[in-house]
Amino acid sequence: xxxxxxxxxxxxEALSAEVLTVERAKQGDVAAFGELVTRYERRxxxxxxxxxxxxxxxxxxxxxxxxxxxxxxxxxxxxxxxYTWVTRIAVNESLMKLRKRKSDRTVSLDENxxxxxxxxxxxxxxxxxxxxxxxxxxxxxAILNKAIDGLKPIFRTVFILRDVEELxxxxxxxxxxxxIAAVKSRLLRARLQLREKLTRVFKRKGDQILxxxx
Amino acid sequence: xxxxxxxxxxxxxYLDETTDPATRAELERHVxxxxxxxxVCDTTRKTIQxxxxxxxxxxxxxxxxxxxxxxEKKAAESGHSGCCNGNHEx
Ligand SMILES: [Zn+2]
Numbered sequence: 001x002x003x004x005x006x007x008x009x010x011x012x013e014a015l016s017a018e019v020l021t022v023e024r025a026k027q028g029d030v031a032a033f034g035e036l037v038t039r040y041e042r043r044x045x046x047x048x049x050x051x052x053x054x055x056x057x058x059x060x061x062x063x064x065x066x067x068x069x070x071x072x073x074x075x076x077x078x079x080x081x082x083y084t085w086v087t088r089i090a091v092n093e094s095l096m097k098l099r100k101r102k103s104d105r106t107v108s109l110d111e112n113x114x115x116x117x118x119x120x121x122x123x124x125x126x127x128x129x130x131x132x133x134x135x136x137x138x139x140x141x142a143i144l145n146k147a148i149d150g151l152k153p154i155f156r157t158v159f160i161l162r163d164v165e166e167l168x169x170x171x172x173x174x175x176x177x178x179x180i181a182a183v184k185s186r187l188l189r190a191r192l193q194l195r196e197k198l199t200r201v202f203k204r205k206g207d208q209i210l211x212x213x214x
Numbered sequence: 215x216x217x218x219x220x221x222x223x224x225x226x227x228y229l230d231e232t233t234d235p236a237t238r239a240e241l242e243r244h245v246x247x248x249x250x251x252x253x254v255c256d257t258t259r260k261t262i263q264x265x266x267x268x269x270x271x272x273x274x275x276x277x278x279x280x281x282x283x284x285x286e287k288k289a290a291e292s293g294h295s296g297c298c299n300g301n302h303e304x
Contacts, residue, residue, distance in 0.1 A: 030289045034282060041278060042270035062273070063281050070285050071292075121222065124253050127260055132267070144268055163262050169230075188226040195254070195261040202260075212218055212250055 022082050026073050033073070037066055040083055043165065044090045050160050051094035053149050054101070061097060065090040080174065084167065088175045091157065098153060121212065123196055125203035147197040151190055158183055159190035216244040221251045229259055 024032035041062060048061035068089050069076075076085050128134060135143065148156055161172040162183070173183045221244050227233045228241050245251050 028289070030286060033285065037281065037285070038278075041281065042273055045273045045277070046270040059277055062277065063284055066281060067284055067288055070288060121254055124250050125257075126253055127257055131264065140264070141268065141271075144265060148265075159265075163265050164268065166266065169232075184226060188223075191226060191229075191258055191261060192222075192254075194265075195258045198261050198264070199257055202257075 018082060019078065022073070022076065022078065025070075026076075033070055036069075036082060036086075040086055041066070043083075044086060047087070047160055047165060048090055048094045048097075050145070050148055050164070051091065051153065051157055052097045052101070054097075057094075057097040057101065061090060061093045064093050068093075080171070084171050084175065087161070087165065087167065091161070091175055095153070095157070120196065121192060123199040123203065124212070125199055127199065127202040128204050131202045143198070143201055147194050150197060151193055155186055155190035155193060158186040159194065162187050163191070216240050218244075218248060218251055221245065221248070222254070225255060225258060228255070229262065 018036075021032050021035050025036060044065055045058055045062045048065070049055065049058035052058055052061065065086060069086050076082065132140065148159070151159065157176065158172060158178075161167045161175060162169065167175065169180055169183050169187075172178075172187075173180050176183070178186075221228075221241060224233060224237065224241055228238065228245075231238075233241065245255050
């Protein structure tokens with residue numbers, strides 16, 4: 001066996017099957033494109049919902065994203081994964097919605113945030129052992145969504161791509177047109193802000209609260 | 215010497231295991247000696263875990279149907295074939 005190329009298994013196999021589906025879709029096969037829609041629509045919808053914080057907008061984004069993907073599928077080069085490509089479209093559509101709805105300056109992703117500013121840590125408390133068992137799935141979802149909704153779009157979007165959609169730092173940078181360093185600093189701040197919010201909900205009651213000396 | 219500030223700055227990379235081994239060893243030492251950073255690290259890790267564990271809710275059939283109809287309409291407009299020809303060269 002040594003020296004022989006080993007056939008990759010698992011995910012790479014699924015990916016190469018996807019390459020064929022994408023090829024068929026490129027040749028105008030609507031059924032093949034439908035397979036891609038079915039595979040990714042939930043994730044696109046969830047992402048759009050989390051960025052726009054609005055069901056109606058999320059539905060629009062879902063539709064516009066896949067229509068654009070269908071229309072422009074021939075410009076998809078296959079250097080990135082199909083999902084990364086669709087994600088980029090979906091993120092742009094979501095941010096556009098957000099800008100329209102709020103005419104909000106804070107929506108800009110390249111906004112010059114003070115990255116040197118120290119990340120904030122106030123609540124330092126151990127969590128209950130199993131919050132997942134204490135709350136129903138519905139309650140959990142509501143708690144997590146509420147916490148995410150409280151973040152600024154620049155932090156929210158990076159966190160969603162990295163930690164919910166599990167894109168790599170490089171893919172996230174590519175999708176958002178940000179530098180790797182910018183993705184990393186936003187991710188750290190987003191994670192710490194969410195940690196702060198969730199700690200208020202999940203902390204073990206009755207513990208002595210710790211704290212950093214000022 | 216790693217301070218708490220240093221640790222917090224490196225926390226993301228530490229959790230993602232993207233720091234170099236030397237830095238990692240220093241951070242590990244700090245977190246094993248500093249209860250505050252241990253808690254922050256532990257609860258940040260859990261924060262990421264609960265979000266990763268959140269499943270995408272199924273979208274309603276109605277939304278899916280509307281989406282597929284819009285795509286088929288677009289396909290018809292642009293002259294794409296609506297059915298699968300099934301042949302692709304490899
Ligand atoms: Zn410390």
